[in-house]
Amino acid sequence: MKPSIFVVEDDPDISRLVRHHLEGAGFTVKLFPTGNAVMPESERQRPTLFILDIMVPGKDGLELCRQIRQTSSLASIPVIFLTAKSGEADRILGLELGADDYIPKPFSPRELVARVKAVLRRFERPLSQSPLRIGEIEIDPAAMTLTVRGQSVTTTATEFRLLDYFARHLGRVFTRDQLLDSVWRDTAYVTPRSVDVYVRRIREKIEPDPENPRYLKTVRGAGYRFEAAK
């Protein structure tokens, strides 16, 4: 699932620039020319990160940041400021609360993307990196290796993520749509039926007999379930 970024910026040239480069880097971007609509929208669909220009019509960036920090459902979302004059930095950094970085204008596109990524990396919860063993199957996310019955098996990134997800949620049934939401990076344009294809590919790699799966079972009318083989 792509990280989504809310950008509050009144200058259309700048916001176009920001959108273009962030989207190019794989983010979903939502633009707000004024600060007014931001809070309601944020509470409906929590963004992954905010980029706020300090000076915008309506609520300005500082005020927005304050509100974000005081709203419990949003308080932990990182905020990056766009500042025109470096002098403004004093106020932000000295007195204001919890901005996670600021980018002085003018900025290079690369710097923008790098800073956004750096902040996100700091906040990204480390996903389960511990190795996992289920019957004859060993999954090591840190090394991205899969071993089946002692044999090392190669997988593609998507296969690996899907298998890892199943293996860490033993016995639970997932619909195709749920899997797309949690495993696929960008769920937007993927057909649920593609999951079938990946299930097939995984079965070929882990099942002794792919036609009679012992691990990755079909649950007719619902989806798939991974279980420890008997």
Place this chain on the structure above:
Amino acid sequence: MKPSIFVVEDDPDISRLVRHHLEGAGFTVKLFPTGNAVMPESERQRPTLFILDIMVPGKDGLELCRQIRQTSSLASIPVIFLTAKSGEADRILGLELGADDYIPKPFSPRELVARVKAVLRRFERPLSQSPLRIGEIEIDPAAMTLTVRGQSVTTTATEFRLLDYFARHLGRVFTRDQLLDSVWRDTAYVTPRSVDVYVRRIREKIEPDPENPRYLKTVRGAGYRFEAAK
């Protein structure tokens, strides 16, 4: 074990800011609003690093630093000053006692974290100094020499750091961004793809057949992994 940082700062806004970002960067932070309680507490649980505001009630930063340097159990712990005026900096670093860096206010979170990390890196030396041997490859960081199949091989500084990093984290997959974070000095905004180029250069130096790497493997969709060749 997380590095622990003692922060002496009376302004609550600033100390909150500092704590937030250092904790976000994976440090344990302990705040002292005045200089008084610092010394006793430091001797009980030695912090990894001090951050001292020069002007604080009670003992001020300079006085504290002097005492730290005179206390044998603490003398080797790095100290970073927070200064308001840049003019103060010279005195601190040049004439006064053993401060290891200073951060002028106002500072950006990024800068704060970067400097703390930089100082810690300078002090953590023993970690990465022991020679290392993996299969036919010998890496000696102290001498910055590389020997492959008995042949001495020259490397550039960046190549060496990257190889050393890989070799000390055998079997783990690193994304390009992670590698840029941990291997590349100062936070220049380097394109992730540059990592590819260095991987190529290293392969040419250590792999018998660079087209079929036995050590430095590509993990498609994830990054690279160094493994002991079979």
Place this chain on the structure above:
DNA sequence: TCGTTTTGTAACCTGATTGAAACAATTGGG
């Protein structure tokens, strides 16, 4: 300083991965 080395980027190329589509097989209800 000037020449050399190192560093990082851009461009192009190639092959692996991805996901949709088409068709086949299976299941379960009536």
Place this chain on the structure above:
DNA sequence: CCCAATTGTTTCAATCAGGTTACAAAACGA
């Protein structure tokens, strides 16, 4: 037993990620 719904399987084009090379800029050394 038949039908409709659901899932399985295979194929294939487009896309994407990584490899490679060449080169400009920066850093370095003499």
